[in-house]
Amino acid sequence: MAFRKTRFYAAIELPRPINCLITFASVILGGWLGIHNITEPLIFAALSAALITAGGNALNDLCGITEDRINKPHRPLPSGRLSLGIARIEMGIFLLAGILLALPLPTPALAIALIAIACLILYNTYLKRVPLIGNLTVSALGGLAFLYGGAAVENMSAPYLIAGFAFLFHLGRELLKDLEDSAGDRQLSGGTVPISWGENTARILITGIFAILIIATPLPALLGIYSSIYLCLIVLLNLLLIFVLIRLWQKDALGYLNKLLKAGMLLGLTAFIFS
Numbered sequence: 001m002a003f004r005k006t007r008f009y010a011a012i013e014l015p016r017p018i019n020c021l022i023t024f025a026s027v028i029l030g031g032w033l034g035i036h037n038i039t040e041p042l043i044f045a046a047l048s049a050a051l052i053t054a055g056g057n058a059l060n061d062l063c064g065i066t067e068d069r070i071n072k073p074h075r076p077l078p079s080g081r082l083s084l085g086i087a088r089i090e091m092g093i094f095l096l097a098g099i100l101l102a103l104p105l106p107t108p109a110l111a112i113a114l115i116a117i118a119c120l121i122l123y124n125t126y127l128k129r130v131p132l133i134g135n136l137t138v139s140a141l142g143g144l145a146f147l148y149g150g151a152a153v154e155n156m157s158a159p160y161l162i163a164g165f166a167f168l169f170h171l172g173r174e175l176l177k178d179l180e181d182s183a184g185d186r187q188l189s190g191g192t193v194p195i196s197w198g199e200n201t202a203r204i205l206i207t208g209i210f211a212i213l214i215i216a217t218p219l220p221a222l223l224g225i226y227s228s229i230y231l232c233l234i235v236l237l238n239l240l241l242i243f244v245l246i247r248l249w250q251k252d253a254l255g256y257l258n259k260l261l262k263a264g265m266l267l268g269l270t271a272f273i274f275s
Contacts, residue, residue, distance in 0.1 A: 006081050007081060007082060007086070009081075010076035010079075010081035010082035011076070011082060011086060011090060013075075013076050014057065014058050014061060014076045014077075014082060014087055014090055015053070015054030015055070015057045015058055015090065015094060016053075016054075016057045017054075018262070019053060019057060020050040020051075020053045020054050020057075021050070022262075022265055022266070022269075023046075023049045023050050023053040023145050024046045024047070024049065024050040025046075025269055026049075026142075026145035026146055026149070026166070026269065027042070027045050027046040027049045027050075027145050027146070027148050027149040027152070028042060028043075028046045028149060029146065029149065029159070029162070029269055029272055029273060030145065030146030030147060030148060030149025030150045030158075030159035030162070030163070031045065031046075031149035031150060031152050031153040031155075031159075032149070032273075033146075033149075033150070033158040033159050033162065033272070033275075034149075034150050034153050034154075034155030034156070034157070034158040034159065035153045035155055037153075039152075039153060041104070041105055041106070041109075041152045041153065042149060042152045042153055044101050044102070044104060044105060044152070045101075045102070045105055045109055045148055045149055045151075045152035046149065047101050048097075048098045048099075048101035048102045048105070048113055049098070049113075049116075049145055049148055050098075051094045051095070051097045051098035051101065052094070052095060052098035052099075052113060052116055052117060052120070054090075054094040054098075055090075055091050055092075055093075055094030055095035055098060055117075055120070056095075056116075056117075056120035056124075058087055058088075058090050058091035058094060059091050059095075059120060059121070059124050060120075060124050061075060061076070061077050061087065062077070062084065062087055062088065062091065062124075063124040063125060063128075064124070064128075065077050065078055065084075067181065071180070071181040072181075095117060098113065098117070099113060099114070099117070102114075105151070105152050106151060106152065106154055108151040108154075108156065109148060109151035109152045112144060112147060112148045112151055113148070115144075116141055116144060116148075119137050119140070119141055120141070122137070123137045123138060128192075129191065131191055131192060131193045131195075131196040131197060132193055134174075134192070135171055135174040135175055135178070135192075135193065136171065138170060138174050139167050139168075139170035139171035139174055140167060141170075142166045142167060142169070142170035143163035143164065143166045143167035143170070144163070145166070146159035146162050146163040146166060147159055147160070147163050161220065162268075162272050165213065165216070165217060165268065166268070168209050168212060168213050169213060169261075169264070169265065169268065171209050172205075172206045172209040172210045172213070172261075173258065173261045173262075175193055175194075175202050175205055175206045175209070176206055176244075176248070176254060176257060176258055176261065177258055178192040178193055178194050178195075178202060179194050179199060179202050179203070179206075179254055180254040180255055180258060182194050182195060182199070193205065203248055203249060206245070206248060207245055207248070207249075210241045210244070210245055211245075213238070213241060214238045214241055214242065217234045217237070217238065218231055218234055218235070218238070220275070221234065226275040227274060227275060229271075229274040229275075230271050230272070230274055230275040233267060233268075233270055233271035233274065234268075234271050236267060237264055237267045237268055237271065240260060240261075240263075240264050240267070241264070243260070244257050244260060244261060
């Protein structure tokens with residue numbers, strides 16, 4: 001009974017539910033910015049994106065079990081709490097359900113869902129071993145979630161700004177995760193930016209990306225496009241980014257910095273809700 005309970009919790013943990021919820025919220029926000037309403041197609045798109053994210057996370061763990069034994073031994077697969085067979089079944093169900101929910105959506109939205117799945121497969125089987133290109137792919141998917149919401153309500157112009165900010169935020173975070181995971185990533189046949197180009201190069205890239213965000217994100221409020229509430233929340237987010245950069249160059253433990261950045265995602269979403 002205890003083993004079954006452990007396996008059940010591991011099956012829930014595999015798709016990383018918090019990441020799926022963030023994706024769900026991103027799609028909803030992308031559509032909301034376009035029409036200021038939550039429609040049935042938008043809910044379908046958000047559920048579809050969350051399920052595709054879940055399938056992609058399962059695929060990521062299946063393809064990355066070798067390095068996870070070093071970097072993330074507590075995860076369901078390297079810890080032995082979940083079998084590879086169950087993980088494959090979960091992955092297939094999530095991806096299939098995500099596509100089925102996307103079928104009734106407008107053609108551009110369905111195309112985005114198919115592109116996202118293709119990118120997830122390509123990333124996990126090959127691109128994660130290519131310095132920077134893999135990071136760019138995952139970051140593009142982070143921005144694409146907002147455009148998916150816009151496509152679902154047939155207004156893709158409104159979420160372009162947040163999609164651009166999300167792309168940069170994800171890119172900095174992905175590079176930071178590569179720094180954190182360097183020990184296990186050395187098991188890969190290719191290499192990440194810290195392994196192939198050096199850890200200081202990765203730090204310089206992260207600093208440049210977050211510096212652009214710190215400068216650019218207040219501009220919509222300063223130009224009168226967004227509200228003062230947006231500006232206050234963005235200032236908080238930028239203070240968090242500054243703290244992360246300080247600790248990054250002090251070569252501090254990186255795991256908790258990535259957790260802070262995940263909280264920063266929620267803060268950024270909240271800022272745009274009140275924009």
